[in-house]
Amino acid sequence: MGVRKRTQTDQTHMTERLSAHGLTLRFGRIRAVDDFSFSVKRGEILGIIGPNGAGKSTAFDLLSGSRKPDKGRVLFDGMDITHESPQRRCRLGIGRTHQVPRPFENMTVYENALVAAVNGGERSGRNARNDIHDLLDRFGLLSKKDVFARELSLVERKLLEIARCLATGPTLMLLDEPVAGVGGEDQDRIVRIVADVRDKGVTIVWIEHIITVMTEAVDRLLVMAQGRELIGGPPERVMNTREVLEAYLGPEGEQ
Ligand SMILES: Nc1ncnc2c1ncn2[C@@H]1O[C@H](COP(=O)(O)OP(=O)(O)O)[C@@H](O)[C@H]1O
């Protein structure tokens, strides 16, 4: 009996953290996500840009499991998770942030992180309390640990959203506009945090509206329009594509 030879598919799945195949979701007559396929390799940062309504956040809903596709499949570490619940996906290692942060408003910062760690199950480690302390410290939220989430500023809410995601112990983070709505210095801070998370080995798919913030940090850029990929590749190439410059940055190249 010999060792089974690896097939091409096995090898692809070993390097791919996540892949989507022909994902489709309609809201009535709108095809929010339309035969959308992409993949992200382990350790990679993939940036997703595209106009409002392109289907970016809905695609994340399908990846994180909060919505089920009409058609298509999602593979995580080679496993078909299309029919798994959001809770199970979280336990498998998929963390997700929302465009508009969704903390438990009547819980403290610390309690929010603790609930996230519990949701992550064994992934988040046995020492959740120490880990959360360190995590909040890294995010500059330690002094706010006993403050109710409803009392936080927008930047603090954005930071808490990412911290909660990390507290689940993800191997893949789906970040939905983590920088949107925050000012320059805080943008830099959040970008540094994301880069640091990636340096620790976490794979990242990062949706952002402020494209310039992201282009330096991502390995690859995917432009989404009308529910599917319009163009993808190295950021500098994608950003210099005429369609992208004209249609998605405006005729003067503004954002
Ligand atoms: N819950 C919903 N019900 C109906 N239509 C929706 C819903 N969520 C999103 N849409 C529509 O789906 C499309 C994609 O939206 P969305 O995924 O939020 O885009 P993006 O994140 O790229 O701005 C848009 O046309 C939007 O109006």
Ligand SMILES: [Mg+2]
């Ligand atoms: Mg969105």
